[in-house]
Amino acid sequence: MIERFSSGxxxxxxxxxxxxxxxLGYCLVGIFRILAQLPREDRLKxxxxxxxxxxxxxxxxxxFCDCLLHVKLWRRNRLLGYMHSSxxxxxxxxxxxxxxxxxxxxxERIHLFxxxxxxxxxxxxxxxTIQGSLLFFLMDFFLLVILSxxxxxxxxxxxxxxxxxxxxxxxxxxxxxxxxxxxxxxPLRLLAESFTAHISGGSFLTIPANWVFRQFLGxxxxxxxxxxxxxxxxxxxxVVLPFSRxxxxxxxxxxxxxxxxxxxxRGARKGFARIQVLSCPSCGVCIDxxxxxxxxxxxxxxxxxxxxxxxxxxxxxxxEISDKCLLCGKCEALCQVGVEGPELRIALRSERKYALSPAxxxxxxxxxxxxxxxxxxxxxxxxxxxxxxGRSVVSILEKAGVDYQWMDRDGGICCGRPxxxxxxxxxxERIVKKNTEAxxxxxxxxxxxxxxxxxxxxxxxxxxxxxxxxxxxxxxxxLLSEGALVAERSDLCYVYHDPxxxxxxxxxxxxxxxxxxxxxxxxxxxKSRQESICCGGSLGSLSLSxxxxxxxxxxxxxxxxxxxxxxxxxxxxxxxxxxxxxxDRPVRDIAExxxxxxxxxxxxx
Amino acid sequence: xxxxxxxxxxxxxxxLDRVDRSRYERLVALAPDARICMNCGSCGATCTAAPFxxxxxxxxxxxxxxxxxxxxxxxxxxxxxxxxxxxxxxxNTRRLILSLSKVYD
Numbered sequence: 001m002i003e004r005f006s007s008g009x010x011x012x013x014x015x016x017x018x019x020x021x022x023x024l025g026y027c028l029v030g031i032f033r034i035l036a037q038l039p040r041e042d043r044l045k046x047x048x049x050x051x052x053x054x055x056x057x058x059x060x061x062x063x064f065c066d067c068l069l070h071v072k073l074w075r076r077n078r079l080l081g082y083m084h085s086s087x088x089x090x091x092x093x094x095x096x097x098x099x100x101x102x103x104x105x106x107x108e109r110i111h112l113f114x115x116x117x118x119x120x121x122x123x124x125x126x127x128x129t130i131q132g133s134l135l136f137f138l139m140d141f142f143l144l145v146i147l148s149x150x151x152x153x154x155x156x157x158x159x160x161x162x163x164x165x166x167x168x169x170x171x172x173x174x175x176x177x178x179x180x181x182x183x184x185x186x187p188l189r190l191l192a193e194s195f196t197a198h199i200s201g202g203s204f205l206t207i208p209a210n211w212v213f214r215q216f217l218g219x220x221x222x223x224x225x226x227x228x229x230x231x232x233x234x235x236x237x238x239v240v241l242p243f244s245r246x247x248x249x250x251x252x253x254x255x256x257x258x259x260x261x262x263x264x265x266r267g268a269r270k271g272f273a274r275i276q277v278l279s280c281p282s283c284g285v286c287i288d289x290x291x292x293x294x295x296x297x298x299x300x301x302x303x304x305x306x307x308x309x310x311x312x313x314x315x316x317x318x319x320e321i322s323d324k325c326l327l328c329g330k331c332e333a334l335c336q337v338g339v340e341g342p343e344l345r346i347a348l349r350s351e352r353k354y355a356l357s358p359a360x361x362x363x364x365x366x367x368x369x370x371x372x373x374x375x376x377x378x379x380x381x382x383x384x385x386x387x388x389x390g391r392s393v394v395s396i397l398e399k400a401g402v403d404y405q406w407m408d409r410d411g412g413i414c415c416g417r418p419x420x421x422x423x424x425x426x427x428x429e430r431i432v433k434k435n436t437e438a439x440x441x442x443x444x445x446x447x448x449x450x451x452x453x454x455x456x457x458x459x460x461x462x463x464x465x466x467x468x469x470x471x472x473x474x475x476x477x478x479l480l481s482e483g484a485l486v487a488e489r490s491d492l493c494y495v496y497h498d499p500x501x502x503x504x505x506x507x508x509x510x511x512x513x514x515x516x517x518x519x520x521x522x523x524x525x526x527k528s529r530q531e532s533i534c535c536g537g538s539l540g541s542l543s544l545s546x547x548x549x550x551x552x553x554x555x556x557x558x559x560x561x562x563x564x565x566x567x568x569x570x571x572x573x574x575x576x577x578x579x580x581x582x583x584d585r586p587v588r589d590i591a592e593x594x595x596x597x598x599x600x601x602x603x604x605x
Numbered sequence: 606x607x608x609x610x611x612x613x614x615x616x617x618x619x620x621l622d623r624v625d626r627s628r629y630e631r632l633v634a635l636a637p638d639a640r641i642c643m644n645c646g647s648c649g650a651t652c653t654a655a656p657f658x659x660x661x662x663x664x665x666x667x668x669x670x671x672x673x674x675x676x677x678x679x680x681x682x683x684x685x686x687x688x689x690x691x692x693x694x695x696x697n698t699r700r701l702i703l704s705l706s707k708v709y710d
Contacts, residue, residue, distance in 0.1 A: 354703070357706075358679060358682060359680055362677075362680065362681050363657045381653045384651065384653070385687050411653070413653060414653050414685040539686040542697075542703065544697075545638075545695055546690070546697075
């Protein structure tokens with residue numbers, strides 16, 4: 001390979017260089033700003049994680065798997081996975097191969113940024129090129145891979161259902177400019193390389209294309225305009241990148257190490273939260289996931305639009321979107337980059353200033369009597385509204401001969417989670433403190449919880465030394481396997497509905513199913529476990545009224561009906577209450593099922 | 606007088622011409638739901654805080670309309686949301702209570 005121009009420069013590289021330096025400068029400043037916004041301890045944690053071999057390796061692996069290969073996306077939908085990884089990995093390989101070519105053939109030019117990108121314009125083939133034929137082949141191969149990905153991307157614009165997506169995001173203007181520039185980059189590269197292929201050499205794609213073009217465009221004058229176009233499109237893409245969704249490409253590479261360092265969201269605007277917002281690729285997976293999207297009026301209240309409005313700084317919409325959400329967590333569970341939609345919204349809600357801040361002077365949780373009972377049952381507020389739940393739990397405990405005490409039988413206080421999700425963190429803390437004191441004073445060793453909302457709160461926000469917080473499904477399972485309860489199988493078939501707070505919130509999917517499976521038939525709904533649909537009753541939403549939620553509840557019920565089960569079982573009093581309003585078949589809590597289908601060891605009926 | 610263990614309630618006269626309803630009006634502007642309350646008291650019947658401080662959203666709304674200070678009642682609300690679920694008028698009571706915190710400033 002020899003150089004065609006001794007200067008090694010042509011003005012057509014300028015648009016590319018401008019874009020390149022702009023985006024590099026922008027990202028560099030961004031990195032320093034984000035790091036400066038992190039609280040000091042988080043920053044130290046982050047630096048420490050970078051030099052810890054284990055997390056450093058995890059960072060490299062995650063960036064490679066998530067940003068280049070899109071492994072998670074492959075699992076979700078193969079076409080979607082192929083489309084993304086072909087473009088991301090293919091592009092990465094083209095850049096890498098370009099550098100290898102420069103290092104091998106013209107090592108003195110490696111300091112020029114544009115050389116690996118426009119290599120084929122600056123060189124001419126010599127007799128020794130055969131050594132580079134593998135590289136040429138790989139270049140053409142990866143270009144073909146990318147072009148196939150771009151073709152899929154164009155098809156996806158028209159028929160997103162082929163890719164498993166019912167709805168996609170409405171893209172803003174900058175996103176569209178970025179998108180069309182991205183689509184144009186690779187066909188233009190193919191054209192440019194094809195026009196120069198008889199000088200610079202090529203492979204299975206560019207050489208035949210060169211031959212075809214020469215048949216009817218018989219001179220070399222087309223060469224330069226296409227290289228110009230290629231460079232301009234690259235430049236446009238890189239200039240709009242920071243203002244479009246393509247910012248997720250550099251942002252995700254920063255998000256992964258920050259997450260691996262174990263940082264948690266603090267606030268919704270700066271530091272870690274900002275990186276999450278920038279990492280949103282605006283793909284719209286959360287639109288189909290969102291239970292609210294059954295109503296057209298709520299289509300623009302999914303996480304993808306929250307991140308967009310956070311970038312735009314549209315405070316009115318930010319408040320609206322963050323208040324409406326049910327905090328079911330499905331967008332977070334399905335998000336490919338790990339944007340924590342619910343946590344972002346809670347953080348946004350906590351920014352509000354309220355003139356009144358309840359001190360709960362008059363509120364005192366019922367002090368459990370020191371009966372020496374080892375098991376303390378906390379029914380939560382909802383056990384008052386759905387008394388069948390508390391009754392069943394108590395009946396089971398009595399059948400099994402457990403020495404227990406019902407902490408809030410005659411009215412207790414809230415666990416604090418509704419206050420927390422309303423963004424009133426200090427007030428929630430006050431409630432937590434009151435409950436903690438009462439629970440610790442009781443001397444119990446096991447805190448039995450039957451409400452997943454309370455259970456999540458106890459797990460995440462309470463410190464109860466010496467007290468084990470146990471979910472009732474696990475506890476009843478233990479009673480059954482110890483023989484304290486004897487199962488009598490019923491011939492009903494239940495479909496189990498995963499409550500948001502228990503499933504996605506606490507990761508408990510299997511225990512209730514195992515328990516139900518021992519006592520009755522069990523069916524599975526089409527969308528279950530991580531993809532379970534919120535019942536619509538969630539207290540997470542501050543602005544949705546119950547009338548507006550009916551459509552969501554009915555959609556969640558339709559999903560459960562599809563399993564053809566006789567009855568619905570759930571492990572959340574709120575879900576049970578919400579479903580019971582509209583369901584055409586019985587809705588039971590698993591405690592009721594356990595109570596109906598077991599008897600004690602002693603009193604064999 | 607014989608002590609029967611209970612007393613008559615103190616006579617409470619509300620002069621609607623004199624009370625300051627500005628807070629109620631501001632609440633209605635923030636959360637128009639407040640106007641459709643029919644004072645059935647379901648909210649108070651299910652309220653988690655009721656046993657401690659007599660909290661009831663019905664009382665709060667009536668108190669506001671009569672220009673009374675309802676802050677002691679609000680001080681015990683834990684936003685647990687049971688009142689929202691039982692409200693026959695479908696009032697979003699949690700939002701109402703959060704809006705109430707805004708009319709006191």
